[in-house]
Amino acid sequence: MPRSKSPIDVAIVGAGIGGSALAVVLARHGLNVLMLEKSTQHKDVVRGEWLAPWGVHEANKLSLTELYVSSGAHRPTRHIGYSEFESAEDSEAQTLQIEGVAKENPICLGHPNTCNALNEEAVRLGVEFHRGITSLKVTPGSPPQLEYVHADKAHTVQPRWIVGADGRNGVVAQQVGCVREQDEEHHLFSGMLVEDAHDWPEDLQVIASEGDVNVLAFPQGGGKVRIYLGWPSQDRGRLVGPNGPQRFLDAWQVECVPHADAIVKAKPISPCIAYPNSDSWLDSPVREGVVLIGDAAGRNDPIIGQGLSITHRDVNYVSSALLETTSWGESMFAEYISERKERMARLRTVARLTSLKESAFGQDGAALRVSIHERLANKPDLAAPFSAGFVGPHNLPAEVFSAEFAAEIVGAPIWDEHL
Numbered sequence: 001m002p003r004s005k006s007p008i009d010v011a012i013v014g015a016g017i018g019g020s021a022l023a024v025v026l027a028r029h030g031l032n033v034l035m036l037e038k039s040t041q042h043k044d045v046v047r048g049e050w051l052a053p054w055g056v057h058e059a060n061k062l063s064l065t066e067l068y069v070s071s072g073a074h075r076p077t078r079h080i081g082y083s084e085f086e087s088a089e090d091s092e093a094q095t096l097q098i099e100g101v102a103k104e105n106p107i108c109l110g111h112p113n114t115c116n117a118l119n120e121e122a123v124r125l126g127v128e129f130h131r132g133i134t135s136l137k138v139t140p141g142s143p144p145q146l147e148y149v150h151a152d153k154a155h156t157v158q159p160r161w162i163v164g165a166d167g168r169n170g171v172v173a174q175q176v177g178c179v180r181e182q183d184e185e186h187h188l189f190s191g192m193l194v195e196d197a198h199d200w201p202e203d204l205q206v207i208a209s210e211g212d213v214n215v216l217a218f219p220q221g222g223g224k225v226r227i228y229l230g231w232p233s234q235d236r237g238r239l240v241g242p243n244g245p246q247r248f249l250d251a252w253q254v255e256c257v258p259h260a261d262a263i264v265k266a267k268p269i270s271p272c273i274a275y276p277n278s279d280s281w282l283d284s285p286v287r288e289g290v291v292l293i294g295d296a297a298g299r300n301d302p303i304i305g306q307g308l309s310i311t312h313r314d315v316n317y318v319s320s321a322l323l324e325t326t327s328w329g330e331s332m333f334a335e336y337i338s339e340r341k342e343r344m345a346r347l348r349t350v351a352r353l354t355s356l357k358e359s360a361f362g363q364d365g366a367a368l369r370v371s372i373h374e375r376l377a378n379k380p381d382l383a384a385p386f387s388a389g390f391v392g393p394h395n396l397p398a399e400v401f402s403a404e405f406a407a408e409i410v411g412a413p414i415w416d417e418h419l
C-alpha cells in the first residue's frame, strides 16, 4: 500500500544510536525523514554506554552533547589500568587524567536512555517515527524501495535514500547484497548494569586483568556502574542461567583493583548477555540508494568500547554528504567509504592488541600478557596505538597501526593463530 504523505527524503531503518542521531541532524536541516524501528521499547541488551572522548568531539560537531548532558550523562575524569603484574600504587602512579590527553572527558549514559532521548528529539523535530515494524525489505535502486508492515498494514515507500542503521544483528546489509566478513572469536565479553555501588569512586573508570578475567568499570553516577567482563571462550556457560549475574559479580573478586569490593556487593539491574570478541566488516557500506552506518556497516570488537564513537563519526560523514550534495548518488559517499575503511582497520589492530594485552588467558596467555606489559614498560612509546581509544584513530600517525609496530609490542605478528 503506497504511503500518501509528502515525499520522503531519507528513510532510516533502526532508531538506535546511529539511526536516531542521523534523523535528528537531517530533520534540523529540514529534510523529510521517516524512521523505522523493530522494537516497541528500547531495552538493555548490553550495548555500549561509554562514549570515548573522541566520540564526544564527534557529538559536539553534531550538536548532540547538550542533549546527552541534559539526559543525565555522567563524565568520569580519571582512568586507571590495574593488573596482577604490578602493585596498585604503581598502577595509580600512571593514572590518566582523561581531559588532559583527549581535551574532553568521556560520557557515560545508558544505551536505552540515549536512544529514547534521541528518538524524542527526532520526533520533536518532525521525524515520522514508527515502532514495532516487521517484514522489512530493502531493495537498492534509483530510487530504492522499502517495504514493511506497521500496525498490521503493509507499506511500500520509495524515498530518495535509505540508511541502514539496524545494528549488529541487522538485515539491511544482507538484503542489499553486502558481503560481511568477521574475525574468529578471541574470547567472550559481556556487560551488566549494577546499582548501590556507592563506594565506587564516581570519577574513576577502570580496566584490569587478573587470572581468567578482564574487568572494566564505567560509573554512571548515583551509585550505578556499567561493568564489563571478558573471559575465556572455553568457559562458555559461565554467565548462563539464573545465577549468571551473581557469577558476573563473583568474577570481580580481583585483588589488583582496590575498590573491587564495591562492585562485588552491588545489585545487578540488567541482563548479562555474552558476545564474541571480534571485528566484522563489509566489502562496502554503500549500494545504489542505500548507505549503512554504525554496527550495520561493520563493527569493532567491543573490548575497546569504540562503537558509539565510530557511529557518531559515521553520522558526521553521512549527514555532511547528504546535506552538502544537491545531486544525490553513490559517489557522495566516497570519502566516507575510504575514511571508514582506514578507521576500522586501525581500530581492529588496537582491539586485537588490547585482547592480547588484557584477555589472553591460560598459562600461555598469562605469559604473553607479562611479556607485553614488560615491553611497554621498557619502551613507553610502544603504547601509542592504545591511545587511539581516547583521542581517535584518525588523530595518530598511520605507522603506529602498522603490522611491524604491533609485532614489536607483542613479540610476534598479532594475527598469529597461536596467540
Ligand SMILES: Cc1cc2nc3c(=O)[nH]c(=O)nc-3n(C[C@H](O)[C@H](O)[C@H](O)COP(=O)(O)OP(=O)(O)OC[C@H]3O[C@@H](n4cnc5c(N)ncnc54)[C@H](O)[C@@H]3O)c2cc1C
Binding pocket: 013, 014, 015, 016, 017, 018, 019, 036, 037, 038, 039, 046, 047, 048, 049, 050, 051, 052, 133, 136, 165, 166, 167, 168, 169, 170, 171, 189, 190, 191, 275, 293, 294, 295, 296, 299, 302, 304, 305, 306, 307, 308, 309, 311
Ligand atoms: C558487550 C558490548 C559492549 C559494548 N561497549 C561499548 C562501549 O563501552 N562503548 C562504545 O562506544 N561502544 C560499545 N559497544 C558497541 C556499541 O553498543 C555499538 O557500536 C552501538 O550501539 C552501535 O550503534 P547502532 O546505532 O549502530 O546500533 P544500535 O544502537 O544497536 O541500534 C540498532 C537499532 O536497530 C534496530 N533494528 C534492528 N533490526 C531492525 C529491523 N529489521 N528493522 C528496524 N529496526 C531494527 C534495533 O532494535 C536497534 O534499536 C559495545 C557493544 C557490545 C555488544
